[in-house]
Amino acid sequence: MKKIFILAIGLFIATAANAQDGIKFGVKGGLNIANIIKDDGNNDFDTESKLGFNAGLTVEIPLIAGLAFTPEVLYAQKGYKQTSSFGEFTRTTSFIDVPILASFRLGSSFNIVAGPQVSFLLSTKNKFENDFGSVEQTIDEESDRFKKSLVGGVVGFRYDINPKFDIHGRYALDFQKNNEDGSTNTPEFRNQVFSVGVGVKF
Known part of the structure; x- marks a missing residue:
């Protein structure tokens, strides 16, 4: 996993340098x-969004007028919540996301962004809470319970407040499931994330 992360950073820097x-x-x-989109397997449960x-x-x-290539390297938290009569379960997955995006300018400030994304799993943490207390578990990233990399897609917008500052929103969805053999401990699902944020350019 560390080698893949270093490779992603290297590709990012090489693209910028050239x-x-x-x-x-x-x-x-x-x-x-x-939140997640559940697939086949042991998925008889409802989920809620988590922050x-x-x-x-x-x-x-810049490529041509109105079109730019905008790759990114991001640390991103994903996961879901599940509430039952026994308490609240929260799964937090940490990824390095590498969106390879194209930015299409519409007007003077509004941009549409879209493109593929590769996500590299760093860690998975589970937390269970109820009236009696809480229990936390960290799953080894080298475990075979989860895929270590996932391919997905991103679509969204960016509004340039000025040449240096922007606000943006987007939706990202994994095209691949987190594993191929869902079980009670590791159900099959695909990550989906709505995000909003700010950016600063130099």
């Missing part, structure tokens, strides 16, 4: 509203 004039580096951060955050680096590389 870009044409007009490149803009940036940082971004925001709020994630995460998390995202933060990372961005590059904007």
